[in-house]
Amino acid sequence: MDGTDNPESCDCPGCREETGDVIGTLLSGAAALVDDDDPIAAELTGAMFVAMVGDEPDPDGVRPLRDGLIPQLADRGGPEAVALLTAIAAVSPPPAAEVARTAVTALVGTGVPMPKWADEVAAEVTVDDCWRIDSPDGTDSVFTVAFRRAGRTHAMMVIVDHADCSAAQDILLLDGDQLPAALDELTRDPGTTRTRLDPGDLRWHVEQALDARSVHDEADAELDDEPESDDDEGPPYPVLATLLDARLATMPESDRPPAPHHEAGPDLADLLPGLPDGGEFPAQHRPGSVRPAPTRKLPAKRKKSQGPAPVYRVDVVLADSEPPVRRQLEVVGDTPLEDLHHVIQSAFDWDDSHLHLFETPYGDFAPPGDRTGHQSERKVTLEQVAPAVGDTITYRYDFGDDWTHEITVVAVTDRDPTAIYPRCTGGERAAPPEDCGGVWGYAHLLDVLADPSHPEYADRRDWLGLDDGQAPLDPGRFDPDVIERRLAALR
Numbered sequence: 129m130d131g132t133d134n135p136e137s138c139d140c141p142g143c144r145e146e147t148g149d150v151i152g153t154l155l156s157g158a159a160a161l162v163d164d165d166d167p168i169a170a171e172l173t174g175a176m177f178v179a180m181v182g183d184e185p186d187p188d189g190v191r192p193l194r195d196g197l198i199p200q201l202a203d204r205g206g207p208e209a210v211a212l213l214t215a216i217a218a219v220s221p222p223p224a225a226e227v228a229r230t231a232v233t234a235l236v237g238t239g240v241p242m243p244k245w246a247d248e249v250a251a252e253v254t255v256d257d258c259w260r261i262d263s264p265d266g267t268d269s270v271f272t273v274a275f276r277r278a279g280r281t282h283a284m285m286v287i288v289d290h291a292d293c294s295a296a297q298d299i300l301l302l303d304g305d306q307l308p309a310a311l312d313e314l315t316r317d318p319g320t321t322r323t324r325l326d327p328g329d330l331r332w333h334v335e336q337a338l339d340a341r342s343v344h345d346e347a348d349a350e351l352d353d354e355p356e357s358d359d360d361e362g363p364p365y366p367v368l369a370t371l372l373d374a375r376l377a378t379m380p381e382s383d384r385p386p387a388p389h390h391e392a393g394p395d396l397a398d399l400l401p402g403l404p405d406g407g408e409f410p411a412q413h414r415p416g417s418v419r420p421a422p423t424r425k426l427p428a429k430r431k432k433s434q435g436p437a438p439v440y441r442v443d444v445v446l447a448d449s450e451p452p453v454r455r456q457l458e459v460v461g462d463t464p465l466e467d468l469h470h471v472i473q474s475a476f477d478w479d480d481s482h483l484h485l486f487e488t489p490y491g492d493f494a495p496p497g498d499r500t501g502h503q504s505e506r507k508v509t510l511e512q513v514a515p516a517v518g519d520t521i522t523y524r525y526d527f528g529d530d531w532t533h534e535i536t537v538v539a540v541t542d543r544d545p546t547a548i549y550p551r552c553t554g555g556e557r558a559a560p561p562e563d564c565g566g567v568w569g570y571a572h573l574l575d576v577l578a579d580p581s582h583p584e585y586a587d588r589r590d591w592l593g594l595d596d597g598q599a600p601l602d603p604g605r606f607d608p609d610v611i612e613r614r615l616a617a618l619r
Contacts, residue, residue: 156208198213198224205238262528295343324591443538455476462510475555484523549619
């Protein structure tokens with residue numbers, strides 16, 4: 129809005145000068161909706177209109193629908209208008225959906241019939257199984273959720289690329305009877321893992337993926353990049369994303385907060401002047417996808433003339449774990465970050481099957497050849513990025529589960545000639561199992577394992593490979609001898 133009583137004009141069909149002709153064309157094309165008995169096809173039609181105006185720059189993103197297209201359809205009336213309005217209401221955000229439903233009620237009150245599929249679209253949507261399927265190398269995941277409505281089942285799959293900020297790459301829509309074969313195909317390769325998720329946890333992951341994709345698409349638009357052509361048959365990504373948004377709104381919300389984000393550096397802000405004030409991306413954007421400009425110049429690497437590097441004692445705490453999962457480690461200061469990565473993997477019993485990233489005041493560092501373009505971790509040492517007591521850096525592992533480790537230097541000492549480094553000198557609590565859904569998924573896993581009557585109890589024990597009678601996880605267990613044996617393999 130421009131602050132006046134008149135809404136700002138836009139280029140959507142409902143606001144063009146030739147609206148009348150466009151509305152007539154739309155209504156003619158909607159004739160098939162009236163007699164159709166496929167509710168999903170109707171919703172996809174509605175999603176097409178919502179997606180068409182979804183990027184309009186107003187607070188609720190639906191003004192062209194609410195103030196343009198919907199009133200124009202209502203003015204025309206007739207079964208075609210009711211069908212289109214019902215389809216739009218089914219997948220629109222609340223401000224537009226309410227206006228569309230009100231228009232439908234008014235038209236039906238004059239004797240205009242509802243489409244055949246209207247009752248099914250209005251029926252309650254419930255969630256069936258939710259799955260996360262990870263590729264053997266951990267770079268890709270597929271999140272799958274089945275929905276049941278009015279006795280019929282359909283499913284949606286979201287393909288996520290963790291090397292691309294865990295952004296959604298594609299969305300697939302399946303009939304319920306196609307899902308078992310699709311899941312079998314996805315898990316055919318050796319090393320692929322399949323994990324059942326709580327609906328709220330799946331919603332969290334998928335919303336992060338959709339939001340990251342949205343940020344990327346907006347950035348491409350700012351840079352005038354041509355969108356990639358969609359050669360596949362079926363609805364395009366924006367339409368399926370709109371339908372998926374409507375489905376996610378029916379699922380329980382996770383207590384898990386939005387994924388961390390970074391402020392964009394000055395160079396990126398210059399490239400993308402359309403970013404909000406301050407150059408900040410939405411909170412849901414994946415960690416490491418927008419790298420902050422280094423706030424300090426990286427110190428020079430230690431020279432031989434400076435003598436042997438001291439020992440750094442660091443506290444490594446798994447962020448948001450409560451009670452904290454913690455390890456105290458001692459490593460030589462000139463340990464490259466690439467080697468520190470392996471030390472942390474051993475200390476927390478991770479499988480090293482996912483991507484990782486170090487975030488420091490001197491920039492972000494990742495494995496050589498990392499496709500996100502970060503600096504290489506191979507030749508940068510711990511004492512370069514955290515030179516003094518009290519300095520903190522962050523290690524992120526598995527951008528899907530987002531295991532975030534805060535590393536703080538607590539002491540810098542001379543080497544103990546009787547010690548072999550790296551070594552573990554203390555810690556608290558067991559590390560979570562790989563691929564359990566992050567800190568919040570781990571908490572849910574522990575709740576399930578503590579309650580044999582829980583509906584997920586058997587599945588979760590089977591996923592962990594626990595035999596009958598075998599005790600479940602002991603989250604309070606910390607065994608430094610086991611960690612020492614793993615670290616010994618690195619020496």
